[in-house]
Amino acid sequence: VSASTSAFRIEPGSEEREFLLVGELDMASTEMVAAATADLEVGTGDAVLELRDLTFIDSSGILAISKVADRVRGGKLILRHPTEAVRRVLDLVGLTEASPGIVIAD
Amino acid sequence: VLYTDGLVERRGESFDRGVERLLRSLERVSDLDLESLSDALTRDLLHEVRRDDDVAFLCLRIGQPGAVFGWTLGTDPASLRELRDGFEAWLRSCGLEPVETESVVLAVHEAAANAIEHGYRERDGDVAIDAILDEGTLAIEIRDDGAWRDDPPDPSRGRGLTMMRALTDSMHIDHDENGTTVRMRRRVGVADPSGSR
Numbered sequence: 001v002s003a004s005t006s007a008f009r010i011e012p013g014s015e016e017r018e019f020l021l022v023g024e025l026d027m028a029s030t031e032m033v034a035a036a037t038a039d040l041e042v043g044t045g046d047a048v049l050e051l052r053d054l055t056f057i058d059s060s061g062i063l064a065i066s067k068v069a070d071r072v073r074g075g076k077l078i079l080r081h082p083t084e085a086v087r088r089v090l091d092l093v094g095l096t097e098a099s100p101g102i103v104i105a106d
Numbered sequence: 107v108l109y110t111d112g113l114v115e116r117r118g119e120s121f122d123r124g125v126e127r128l129l130r131s132l133e134r135v136s137d138l139d140l141e142s143l144s145d146a147l148t149r150d151l152l153h154e155v156r157r158d159d160d161v162a163f164l165c166l167r168i169g170q171p172g173a174v175f176g177w178t179l180g181t182d183p184a185s186l187r188e189l190r191d192g193f194e195a196w197l198r199s200c201g202l203e204p205v206e207t208e209s210v211v212l213a214v215h216e217a218a219a220n221a222i223e224h225g226y227r228e229r230d231g232d233v234a235i236d237a238i239l240d241e242g243t244l245a246i247e248i249r250d251d252g253a254w255r256d257d258p259p260d261p262s263r264g265r266g267l268t269m270m271r272a273l274t275d276s277m278h279i280d281h282d283e284n285g286t287t288v289r290m291r292r293r294v295g296v297a298d299p300s301g302s303r
Contacts, residue, residue: 007187024187024190026215026219027222027223028184056190059216063265088208088209089212089269092273093265093269
């Protein structure tokens with residue numbers, strides 16, 4: 001087990017099409033996001049990334065989230081409960097302005 | 107480090123061996139601020155050891171040579187997290203507030219991630235990070251000897267550069283035959299403007 005896997009993990013949430021992101025999402029862990037959310041393309045409707053336990057995100061992580069949003073059909077990608085640190089990065093890069101398919105829900 | 111013998115002594119082991127263990131541990135963590143250093147010593151020397159003795163120790167730093175940070179990073183993206191933790195500990199020890207610390211750590215992370223991602227596609231190398239805090243101005247340099255100057259601009263990294271600019275007062279990137287150097291500066295609020303304590 002490398003340091004990268006202990007710093008970040010993504011797991012299915014309690015709802016359909018919901019994922020829980022935990023830890024620090026940077027370039028070492030973006031592939032995990034892509035792999036875990038691949039099945040979103042199969043269904044339709046809103047998808048949720050639960051971010052209450054995500055403590056860090058970088059530009060690679062933002063890009064990874066944009067790619068998740070591209071997989072969502074017939075709905076939006078909802079970023080739920082971002083921590084203050086993550087919220088500041090989302091605001092800094094203007095993610096929701098740049099990607100109409102992404103909404104932030106506190 | 108001033109300490110009672112309980113810090114180094116273990117039953118059935120020579121006293122010198124315990125002192126050597128302390129010195130090894132101290133060497134490894136000597137760049138940390140004193141609070142983190144004390145935590146690290148406690149972790150290194152006292153965890154998982156059955157203690158027969160009370161332990162007290164006191165750490166102080168004498169003649170700290172200004173506020174200087176140095177770090178060398180390999181090309182494993184997983185090592186970025188250690189850089190963030192180390193840089194954050196240093197900034198906090200300099201008296202920066204948490205939110206400002208977070209901004210500066212993110213800027214340095216993005217620069218180092220750039221160097222790893224684009225500097226070393228073909229081979230391994232080092233990324234060197236140096237920072238100086240003087241009179242409330244933080245000056246940071248991130249150097250690699252990679253060849254990302256030859257790469258076409260990658261749209262996925264544009265966001266990282268935008269973040270670095272937004273998080274600092276100035277940001278310059280220089281490329282030459284020896285590699286790439288990113289220089290960033292930012293005025294920061296610190297409790298003690300000299301950056302020492």
